[in-house]
Amino acid sequence: MLKVKNIETLYGLIMAIRGVSLEVQEKQIVSILGANGAGKTTILKTIMGLLEDQPDKGTIEFMEKRIDGKDAEEIVHLGISYVPEGREVFPELSVDENLKMGAYTRRDKRGVKEDYERVITHFPILLQRKDQWAGTLSGGEQQMLAIGRALMARPKLLMLDEPSLGLSPLLVKEIFGIIKTINQEGTTILLVEQNAKMALKISDYAFVLESGRIVSANVPSILLQDEDVKEFYLGIRSEESAKGYQRWKRKKRWR
Amino acid sequence: MFGQLIVSGLAVGACYALLALAMVIIYKTSEVLNFAQGEMAMISTFIAFTLLDTYHVPFPYAFAITFLFAILLAVFFEMVFLRQAKDPTVLGLIIITLGFEMMLMGFVGWKWGPDQRSLPFPVSNIETYNFSGMIISKINFWTIIVSLILMFILFLFFRYTKMGIAMRATQQNQLAARVMGIRTKRIFSFTWALSSMVGTVAGMLIAALGVLDPPMMMDPLLKGFASGVLGGMTSLPGAALGGALLGIIENLFGGYVSLSFKSVVAFAIIVLMLCIKPSGLLAKHYVKKV
Amino acid sequence: MVKKNLFGVGLLAFIFFISAPASAAVRGVTDTEILIGQWGPQTGPAAPWGAVARGTDLLVKMINDEGGIHGRKIKYYLRDDSYMPAKTKAIAKEFVEQIGVFAVVGGVGVATGMTARDYLMENKVPWCGPVTGVYEWITPIQKYLFAIYPLYDDEAFNLTGYLYEKLGYKKIAMFYQNDDYGKQGVMGVERYLLKHKIKLVEKVSAEVTDRDLSTHALKLKNSGAEAVIMWTMPTHAALILAETAKIGFKPQWATSNTLSDSALMMGITKGLWAGMINSFFGELPDSNHPLMVKYREAHKKYAPQERWGVFYYAGIIFAEPFFEGLRRAGRNLTPETWISAMETLKNWQGIGPPITYGPPKTPMDRQGGKHVFYGKVRPDGTIERLTDWIQITK
Numbered sequence: 045m046l047k048v049k050n051i052e053t054l055y056g057l058i059m060a061i062r063g064v065s066l067e068v069q070e071k072q073i074v075s076i077l078g079a080n081g082a083g084k085t086t087i088l089k090t091i092m093g094l095l096e097d098q099p100d101k102g103t104i105e106f107m108e109k110r111i112d113g114k115d116a117e118e119i120v121h122l123g124i125s126y127v128p129e130g131r132e133v134f135p136e137l138s139v140d141e142n143l144k145m146g147a148y149t150r151r152d153k154r155g156v157k158e159d160y161e162r163v164i165t166h167f168p169i170l171l172q173r174k175d176q177w178a179g180t181l182s183g184g185e186q187q188m189l190a191i192g193r194a195l196m197a198r199p200k201l202l203m204l205d206e207p208s209l210g211l212s213p214l215l216v217k218e219i220f221g222i223i224k225t226i227n228q229e230g231t232t233i234l235l236v237e238q239n240a241k242m243a244l245k246i247s248d249y250a251f252v253l254e255s256g257r258i259v260s261a262n263v264p265s266i267l268l269q270d271e272d273v274k275e276f277y278l279g280i281r282s283e284e285s286a287k288g289y290q291r292w293k294r295k296k297r298w299r
Numbered sequence: 300m301f302g303q304l305i306v307s308g309l310a311v312g313a314c315y316a317l318l319a320l321a322m323v324i325i326y327k328t329s330e331v332l333n334f335a336q337g338e339m340a341m342i343s344t345f346i347a348f349t350l351l352d353t354y355h356v357p358f359p360y361a362f363a364i365t366f367l368f369a370i371l372l373a374v375f376f377e378m379v380f381l382r383q384a385k386d387p388t389v390l391g392l393i394i395i396t397l398g399f400e401m402m403l404m405g406f407v408g409w410k411w412g413p414d415q416r417s418l419p420f421p422v423s424n425i426e427t428y429n430f431s432g433m434i435i436s437k438i439n440f441w442t443i444i445v446s447l448i449l450m451f452i453l454f455l456f457f458r459y460t461k462m463g464i465a466m467r468a469t470q471q472n473q474l475a476a477r478v479m480g481i482r483t484k485r486i487f488s489f490t491w492a493l494s495s496m497v498g499t500v501a502g503m504l505i506a507a508l509g510v511l512d513p514p515m516m517m518d519p520l521l522k523g524f525a526s527g528v529l530g531g532m533t534s535l536p537g538a539a540l541g542g543a544l545l546g547i548i549e550n551l552f553g554g555y556v557s558l559s560f561k562s563v564v565a566f567a568i569i570v571l572m573l574c575i576k577p578s579g580l581l582a583k584h585y586v587k588k589v
Numbered sequence: 590m591v592k593k594n595l596f597g598v599g600l601l602a603f604i605f606f607i608s609a610p611a612s613a614a615v616r617g618v619t620d621t622e623i624l625i626g627q628w629g630p631q632t633g634p635a636a637p638w639g640a641v642a643r644g645t646d647l648l649v650k651m652i653n654d655e656g657g658i659h660g661r662k663i664k665y666y667l668r669d670d671s672y673m674p675a676k677t678k679a680i681a682k683e684f685v686e687q688i689g690v691f692a693v694v695g696g697v698g699v700a701t702g703m704t705a706r707d708y709l710m711e712n713k714v715p716w717c718g719p720v721t722g723v724y725e726w727i728t729p730i731q732k733y734l735f736a737i738y739p740l741y742d743d744e745a746f747n748l749t750g751y752l753y754e755k756l757g758y759k760k761i762a763m764f765y766q767n768d769d770y771g772k773q774g775v776m777g778v779e780r781y782l783l784k785h786k787i788k789l790v791e792k793v794s795a796e797v798t799d800r801d802l803s804t805h806a807l808k809l810k811n812s813g814a815e816a817v818i819m820w821t822m823p824t825h826a827a828l829i830l831a832e833t834a835k836i837g838f839k840p841q842w843a844t845s846n847t848l849s850d851s852a853l854m855m856g857i858t859k860g861l862w863a864g865m866i867n868s869f870f871g872e873l874p875d876s877n878h879p880l881m882v883k884y885r886e887a888h889k890k891y892a893p894q895e896r897w898g899v900f901y902y903a904g905i906i907f908a909e910p911f912f913e914g915l916r917r918a919g920r921n922l923t924p925e926t927w928i929s930a931m932e933t934l935k936n937w938q939g940i941g942p943p944i945t946y947g948p949p950k951t952p953m954d955r956q957g958g959k960h961v962f963y964g965k966v967r968p969d970g971t972i973e974r975l976t977d978w979i980q981i982t983k
Contacts, residue, residue, distance in 0.1 A: 094477060120480030132475040134468045145468050148461065149480035197480070300807060303836065307803035405632065413636025414896075415823050415857045425834035425861070436835035509800060509828045510857045514634040518800040546801075553804035559767060561804065562796045 045070040045232055046091070046124075046201055051102030051112070053083075053090045060086045061099070062256040068201065073223070073233040075243040078253035084236040085129055087253070088203050091234075092126045093119045106201070121149050125199035129206045129236075131190040135179030139170055142178050142189055146196030155198065163192040166222055184215040191219075195226065202226065203234045208242060220246055244268060302433065304550045310439035312546020313446035314508070317501035318523025319530065319538035320453065324494040326532050328470045328487060330389050332524075335376070335396045337516030338403035339495050340502030343369040344418065345411050347503055348511055351419040358421050365503070366496055373495030374488045382484070407513045420507035442504050449500060450539050457535065466490060518562075522549075525565035528572050531579025540581060615923045616714075617691025623658070623915065623922070625649075626666040626684040627695045628677050628705075634797075635672035637823065637853070638697045641720050642667050643895060644904020645695055651887045652912060659920045663912075666690065672697075674704040681705035685712050692717060692927070695907045699723050699769045710734065715924050717914070717931075718907035718957075723773055727952035733924065735914075735931055737907055737957040739870050739942060740982055741770065744845060744961055745777025745820065747981040748868055751963060752816050752843055753785065756866075762791040762814030762840075764805065764829055766821045774820030774845060790814045795825050806832035809840075816841040823848060823857065830861040846870045846961060850899040855970040863968040866975075868961040871906045872940040873972050874899065880940050902940070909939035910957060942978060956982060 046068040053061035060083050068074045076084050090099050093116045104112040111119055125146075134142050143163060147156045164171045167188040173181060178189055187207055194202055204223065208216040216239065224246050227233050237243035244250060244264040252260040252267070260270065318336065325333045333339075346368045350361035380395050381387070424438040457463040469476040469486045476483050505519050522545060530541025545565060553561035572579060617624040629642030649665040657663060666688055670676040677698070684690045685708070692715040696702050702719045706726075709716050715733045719726050722738040752758045763778055765771035771794065782788060791812030793805045806829060809817055817840045819826055826848055833839070843866040848854060852874070854862040872878045874897055884905060888897055895901055910931070915922065917930035934957070936943040942960040949955055959982035964972040 092478065094474070115482075116477045117480040117482050120478070126478045128475060128478060132472055132478070134471045134475060136471050137464065137468060141464050141468075144461070144464060145476075145479045145481070148465060193479070300811060303807055304804060307801075307807075307832075311801040311803065408632045408636060413630075413632070413639060414853060415637065415827065417827075417857045417859055424831050424859070427835060427837070434836070439835070505800065509831065510824050512824065513636070515800065515824075517634075518798045521798075549801070550804050554807065558805060558808065559794050559796070562799055 045107060046234065047103075047105040048087070048091065049103045049105075051087075051090060051099035051104065053086055053095060053098045054100045055086075055095075059100075060256055061090065063102070064253070064256070064258055065102075066251050066258065066261070068232060068234050069249075070232055071227070071230065072248040073227050073235060073246055075235045075237055075240075075247040075250040076253055077237060077240045077243060077250055080238070082253045083256040084253055085205055086256075088126060088205055088234070088236055091119075091203065092116055092124065094126075117149060120197055123198075123200035124203065125194035125197045125201070126203045127190045127194045127205060127207065129209060131183075131186040133178040133181070133186050133189050133193070136177055138175050139178055139181070139189055140174045142193050143170070143196050146193035147198075149197065156196065159196050159198050163195050166195075166225065167192050183210050184212070184219070187211060187215075187219060188222075191222070191226075195231075199231060201232045201234060203236075205236045206238065207235070208237065208239045216242060300554065304554045305547055306433075306435050307439060308547035308550035309543060310436075310442045310508075310546070311550070312526075312543040313443050314501050314505050314519055314542075315522045315526045315545055316539045316542025317446055317449065317497055317504070318519055319526035319542050320450070320535060321494045321498035321501065322523060322527050323532055323535055323538040324490060324497065326527070327535075328466065328490045329392070331381075331392045331396065333396045333494070334393065334520075335400040335403060336494070336498050336523075337502075337520030338400045338407075339369070339372055339376075340498035340505075341513065341516045342403050342407050343372065343495070343499040344502040344506045344511060344515075345407055348416060348418050348506070349411075352416075358419075362503075365499060369495040369499040370492040373491035377488050377491040382487075404513060411513075413513060415510040415512040418503065418506040418511045420503075422507065424507060438508055442508065445500065445504065449497065450535075453497070453535060462489070522565050525569050528569050528579060531582030534579060534582040537579050537581030541579065615691065616685075616689045618661070618922050621661055622664050623661045624664045624666065624688060624690045625692050625694050625911075626668065626680075626688065626690040627693060628668045628670040628680045628701065629695070629697050630672035631669035633671040633673070635698070635822075638672075638720070638900055639669070640895070640898060640900040641695055641697055641904040641907070643892070644901040645908045646904070647884070647887060647892055647895075647901075648905045648908050648912070650891045651884075658912065658915045659922070661922075670698075670701055672701060674698075674700050677701040678704040678708065681708050685709070685714055690714065691922075691924075692911065694718060694911050695720050695904060697721070699725060702726075706731075706734070713924055715927055717911035720903065720907055721770065722958075723769060724952075725769075727955045730949050730952050730955055732928065732949055734955060735910070735946060735957060736955055737910060737941065737944065739846070739958045739961050740956065741773040741820070741845065742777040742780070743959075743981040744868055745774045745818065746781045747777075747961070747979065748818065748843055748845075748866075748963075749778045749781040752818070752841070752866070753781070756816075756841070758816035758841060759787070760790045760813060760815045762793070762809055762812045762817045763789050764793050764795070764809060764817055764819040764821065764825075766825060767794040767796055770847070771820045774818070778818055795821065795829075797822070799825070800828070802828045802832050803835075805829060806836055806838065809833060810836055810838035814840050816843060818842075819844045819848070821848070823850070823854060826854065827857040827861075830858045834861055841866065843867070851966050851970050851972060852896075853898055855966070860968070862970070863966050865966040867964050867966060867972070869964055869972075870942055870958060870961055871899065871903060873964065873974065874902075875971065876940075878940060884940070906939065906941035909941065910934060910937065910944050913937060913939075953982065959983075 048066045050063050050065050078084050089095050093114050099112055150156055207219050220242050247264050249263055250267055251258050321336055343365050347361055347365040350356040422437050422441045427434050427436045465481050466486055469483050473483055526541035526545045527538050530537030549564045552564050627642045629639045630636050631639040649663045653662045668680040670680055694717050697720045699721050710731050717735045718737040722741040726736040765775050793808050846868045849867050849869050872881050914927050914931040918926040932946050932948055934944050934946050936945055942958040944957040947954040960978040960980050962978050963975040967973055
């Protein structure tokens with residue numbers, strides 16, 4: 045469904061993405077894992093067309109159509125929605141207005157209404173809060189609103205950037221449960237996460253990103269066996285090695 | 300005396316309020332203070348004058364053409380000057396508006412000359428209505444009515460239309476707005492167009508209240524700015540309230556305290572507000588995350 | 590060493606002194622040309638008064654077409670100072686140091702002219718006819734400065750007398766602009782009333798930038814004045830008439846000759862100007878005075894794009910005596926011969942007031958214009974002349 049081939053993205057003179065290729069199959073949940081600053085968010089922003097004149101090199105195809113170089117409006121229209129890191133709700137719009145903005149590019153009133161119902165069934169709390177300013181919601185509620193808002197565009201592919209950021213473990217669980225449900229209802233999901241444990245639990249496939257490069261890619265069950273993934277993402281430490289230098293080397297590889 | 304001071308304060312306050320609204324619409328979206336606001340309104344009013352006085356176009360048509368001109372002028376300015384700025388800072392953009400102000404001033408001086416003129420207007424500026432003893436001049440009455448209607452339309456627009464909500468969304472979070480598929484550049488152009496239209500109504504009313512000449516907007520624009528500061532530069536109802544309040548305060552001060560210091564009231568209010576409540580009376584303060 | 594330097598300086602000074610008369614060049618005067626300059630606001634809020642400087646240009650063109658004065662053509666430099674004193678000063682310097690003019694003619698504005706006055710006087714540049722009627726031009730008395738414009742103070746004094754004695758208005762109020770111009774008007778009005786031991790019923794001032802005069806109008810109305818004298822700019826005159834009309838206050842208005850452009854005033858007041866009692870320092874626009882007929886023809890020929898308004902031909906009024914001085918000075922033109930010639934003007938009249946100068950003993954010897962006449966604006970905008978020239982300055 046989404047094919048990213050060898051993209052390179054520049055931030056000014058700094059190359060943030062150095063030749064990344066990845067693929068998302070329809071109906072899947074695909075995760076991109078990686079440390080802070082590895083370039084995960086940049087990949088999503090590049091796909092979304094939010095970075096002007098980027099990608100510098102490489103191609104992005106969505107549903108057999110080139111989308112690199114197009115602007116965000118067209119990409120939303122083609123069926124990709126993006127939930128940015130840190131929620132980014134409109135703080136001084138009501139919850140309802142935020143949701144309305146999610147459907148900004150759509151003209152079919154009836155469809156929008158259906159999707160509104162769907163969002164409300166996923167996140168009943170939003171109905172209670174519908175006239176409140178989004179800025180007054182709690183972190184978890186804002187994340188729900190951000191996801192709901194993205195769903196209002198009726199996306200074929202939903203890209204989520206760090207949905208667990210700053211949430212309590214209980215809420216994280218709830219959010220991921222809902223993500224799974226959304227996926228089961230037919231929406232393909234591309235997920236960027238630092239919380240690898242949670243992400244791998246629901247993913248069909250995952251990429252590991254380091255300094256703007258893919259260093260590993262596989263189905264979760266195999267990635268979970270990977271020593272590095274275990275150590276640096278899942279917090280499962282292998283026994284203290286006597287050869288300290290070896291650990292240091294590994295660390296370097298991941299940082 | 301008191302009643303008259305209030306009524307005429309409200310009428311002039313309505314003009315301040317419209318100018319404040321025009322400034323606030325732009326300020327909210329881009330934090331740019333548009334110093335060309337007054338001159339943009341002034342040149343549009345001169346267009347209206349030419350249509351009415353030279354070509355004898357009926358007022359409704361002349362008004363429509365003037366509106367169209369105001370829109371084109373604003374969009375032209377936004378696209379040709381502001382958007383081209385490389386790595387713009389807010390201060391840089393403000394200075395661009397200052398430059399544009401001077402260009403417009405020079406152009407009007409060259410095209411229409413410096414003489415004062417009177418704008419043909421459907422409402423007389425000397426006839427009066429008598430509402431059971433309360434005398435109000437027709438132009439004051441209609442200035443207040445037109446301003447109220449315009450404010451109400453703006454309120455409905457920002458509250459209920461998709462475009463209006465999208466404009467507010469863009470103001471609050473540009474990145475998220477783009478993610479929603481909102482063409483933010485187009486929103487900026489539209490913001491300027493809307494602001495220019497509101498300013499033009501103010502310009503025509505001010506010219507109809509007094510005389511039309513190139514410097515006619517200098518004082519009102521300053522007062523409009525003061526109204527914005529008073530009511531809150533980020534709040535549309537605040538700007539409207541600020542304008543009405545300033546008009547009344549000014550008139551009461553002139554009537555009962557000192558006429559010679561009347562024009563200082565606006566400055567005093569700016570300073571006072573910046574000391575006491577910089578966000579203004581009605582602005583709800585949402586602290587931006589860094 | 591010091592001595593040697595002193596000697597050098599002395600030598601230089603000596604050479605300078607003996608060479609100066611030898612070259613005999615008078616600044617701004619050549620065999621074929623006389624250079625003169627004028628500043629005036631062509632842009633900015635005071636731009637309507639910029640027409641004065643363009644009116645002078647018309648007279649210059651006429652004179653040059655008739656062959657100039659004693660074989661010399663007039664070269665006229667017009668500079669825009671936007672009514673900003675800092676610019677005026679720079680223009681004065683340009684006139685003297687770069688262009689090298691013989692004289693400055695006209696020049697609108699008190700604050701603007703004041704920044705240039707001392708500089709011009711120090712450089713012995715003749716200056717004829719600053720276009721404002723304030724005392725600053727004649728006190729202290731200046732050898733090179735010849736004022737023409739009738740004094741605002743005396744004009745207001747006399748106008749008040751006209752209202753009080755001739756027309757019988759006892760309750761008089763004043764509306765004025767809060768600057769030098771307006772204040773000298775107030776001074777004259779109050780001086781007159783003090784003499785008759787009465788007071789103004791109300792005195793209302795407006796700042797130059799004010800655009801809302803509703804409160805001012807209310808104050809005037811509440812004073813119960815029968816007549817109101819206004820000393821303002823055209824914009825404020827129009828605003829106050831509209832505001833007072835709104836609240837039904839219709840006194841007899843009277844005003845200074847600075848607002849005597851009745852065609853303009855009728856337009857911007859939508860006819861409210863009718864009935865105004867106005868003083869005038871020059872012939873009326875449609876006057877049959879032979880010079881006016883001649884000037885109107887020249888206007889059609891040289892500058893048909895200009896409106897034949899009072900400000901425009903004021904540019905002629907304030908330049909006529911200067912050129913008369915040039916004629917009387919003869920071919921041997923220096924500032925001194927020109928001054929002597931000017932001092933021979935006795936009741937000399939062009940289209941402005943009769944002009945009289947004398948050797949500078951009292952300030953009035955440099956105040957050329959001492960007369961105005963009164964007129965009343967008819968509903969069609971023309972003027973009904975009420976009096977002949979009246980001497981207002983003794």
